[in-house]
Amino acid sequence: MTDSANGLNFIIVGASVAGLGAAIALKASGHNVLVLEKASQLGGTSSIPSGCARVPPNGTKILFDWGLGAEMKRNGAIMEGIAAYRYEGKESGRDFLGIHLWDLELLTEARGNFMLFRHENLLRILYDTAIKPVGHPQDDTGQNVRPPRVTVLFGAEVVEVDCETCTITLRSGEIHGGDAIIGADGARGMVRRTLLQEEDVFSRKDDALTGLALYGAVIPKSLATNDPALTSFYDHPQSTVSMGSNRGAMTFIGKDRDIILWVYTPDSSQDGSWDEEADQKLTDVIGPSDAGLWKLATLAGPPTCVRIQDHHKLESWVSKSGRVVVLGEAAHPSPPASLHTYSVALEDGAFIGKIFSHSQNRDRIPQFLHAFQEHREPRCSRIRDIEMRYIGEITLQDGGMQAGRDAAMRASHAAGRDVMDVPGSDGEQLLDETRMVFDYDPTDDADEWWMAWGRYHRD
Ligand SMILES: Cc1cc2nc3c(=O)[nH]c(=O)nc-3n(C[C@H](O)[C@H](O)[C@H](O)COP(=O)(O)OP(=O)(O)OC[C@H]3O[C@@H](n4cnc5c(N)ncnc54)[C@H](O)[C@@H]3O)c2cc1C
CATH class of the missing domain: 3.50.50.60 (FAD/NAD(P)-binding domain)
Structure with missing residues (x-):
């Protein structure tokens, strides 16, 4: 050789x-x-x-x-899509907006x-x-x-x-x-x-803070799977986004069935590292939320935190x-x-x-x-x-734009469409962007x- x-x-x-x-x-x-x-x-x-x-x-x-x-x-x-909710609930329940499933044709075209x-x-x-x-x-x-x-x-x-x-x-x-x-x-x-x-x-x-922080936690399946307050997180498609005023949350179920939780909240401090508030409890920062998110926060261990920056x-x-x-x-x-x-x-x-x-x-x-x-x-x-x-869309402050977003999602769901499949230019823009990202x-x-x-x- x-x-x-x-x-x-x-x-x-x-x-x-x-x-x-x-x-x-x-x-x-x-x-x-x-x-x-x-x-x-x-x-x-x-x-x-x-x-x-x-x-x-x-x-x-x-x-x-x-x-x-x-x-x-x-x-x-495999992630098949995402279910959308309001961050704050309806009385004791969750306020469901609809589901978005990834278009199979789009995935086939994208080869992944x-x-x-x-x-x-x-x-x-x-x-x-x-x-x-x-x-x-x-x-x-x-x-x-x-x-x-x-x-x-x-x-x-x-x-x-x-x-x-x-x-x-x-x-x-x-x-x-x-x-x-x-x-x-x-x-x-x-x-x-x-x-x-x-x-x-x-x-x-020189990195600018955006005013939002992200908390992350994992809730083990041993604590989560038999809890009736948490069944919606396991429902198909097993990923959720919850949209609130200056707040938002996402959950995912991994292969191991643990629940992964991310919560966007207003940023209360001025630094930019991942673990600045590692000793904080999620229940201290989650703010007004529905019963399901609150339950997750009570089961989560110490969360990690990172401020969202514009680098x-x-x-x-x-x-x-x-x-x-x-x-x-x-x-x-x-x-x-x-x-x-x-x-x-x-x-x-x-x-x-x-x-x-x-x-x-x-x-x-x-x-x-x-x-x-x-x-x-x-x-x-x-x-x-x-x-x-x-991130801006899911944490939109309550008001006219948020009301329009929620109404469009509810209307899409009622018409049997995916929630982000909004007729008109917004829906077309989303489709074009998704194609541009996936097909590359x-x-x-x-x-x-x-x-x-x-x-x-x-x-
Ligand atoms: C431990 C860890 C866990 C993460 N978990 C998640 C998660 O759960 N979800 C999520 O969305 N994102 C997570 N992230 C961020 C995500 O992994 C990154 O955004 C993604 O990996 C792509 O980033 P990257 O490979 O460019 O850089 P990074 O993933 O940031 O990796 C940088 C690597 O460089 C190494 N490094 C840094 N400085 C030096 C140095 N001076 N000399 C030698 N090595 C150095 C670091 O140790 C690290 O391994 C995590 C990152 C890390 C490091």
Whole structure:
């Protein structure tokens, strides 16, 4: 066997969804990847309890394409739609607005399912796939060459990134260098901060608070399944959204039958970290709610909390040196618990992997990384705007607009339609947006760039 295939050497900071996804895709394109993760084990740094990861069809099709169908089936639940309620109830009951089921034709066109995983299970699937050895590739002369590989180092916190030399320094003092560095270290990560500093942004105070906070909790099935106050949460389609005045809630039933609960409330403080109010009880913050939500709050353990922020926009996802790039939350932070966070992180990885399948020439790295931002940024920013609008819709203050929204939903339900299937331009806009989000294939997008621009360059 001769030494390694001619693959490039990538360093990825962060072994979460974006980092592991990119590692899988780059390995498939013949490159070597060293993933550095500050936690001592997979998914282990944060105080966030692993709640649910919703992955719409644009994300699940990537997982299917990576051959993970059986693992997904074993670990994930299919989400068929969502039932809508008012946050405040009707006397002792819940105030039902209607149901929205995902259009089967839309899902078939999109080539994916709508699925729900536990965060840690999705990470495990990605990690196992990333580190799995590949077969025995051969070079042009038919000789076996060393297969591309992914190595993941835990307890490896990156404390400095040098964009010029393409090296990183770990807290231990160790230095690692590569052909390119990918920052998949989240919205508060070191690599994102390094690029923000290149743009003279030095503090996260530039992130604006939106006035809303999100609390999350998991209610174990042992407490929940036999309680008559909670049956509506288990009713088909087993996901609910409850809409109140400056408040909202969502629930999901995972494969393990636990209830995952997220509650949006007015933000009462001024900071932005996940666990600032970890000692608070959900019953202290849930406010006026129906009997079902209140019951969930009484059964939940200490919730996690995060303020919903509008993160400062990073103008360039690529360093001035052209060798350091950010992806996932580090590039385009979304509001917490967003519907699309996981799928866009997977899309980023699949795009990067595909674009680097075309060349192993180190000199082309800056061009490829700029193409990545050029293609991905408009989509990610559009999806982020949709997410913010969605949060705004479910937490609409009581008044004329809220009354109109509720009346339209009730009318759709009474007419036998899905609640979000509102006749007229709003309904059409929703359908167009859903198609735009679900139908996207990042490898097609990368190929489009390659066919239009990339291939005309001589290696
Ligand atoms: C433990 C955990 C649990 C979560 N649970 C949920 C959930 O239940 N529902 C939900 O909607 N979202 C959840 N999230 C957020 C969600 O996972 C992310 O939005 C999604 O994974 C895509 O983000 P990402 O991969 O770009 O970055 P992130 O998931 O934020 O991952 C960043 C990774 O980089 C690592 N890292 C950061 N700084 C450094 C450094 N200096 N050196 C080395 N490594 C570093 C972090 O430890 C982390 O593993 C969770 C995130 C974490 C970390």
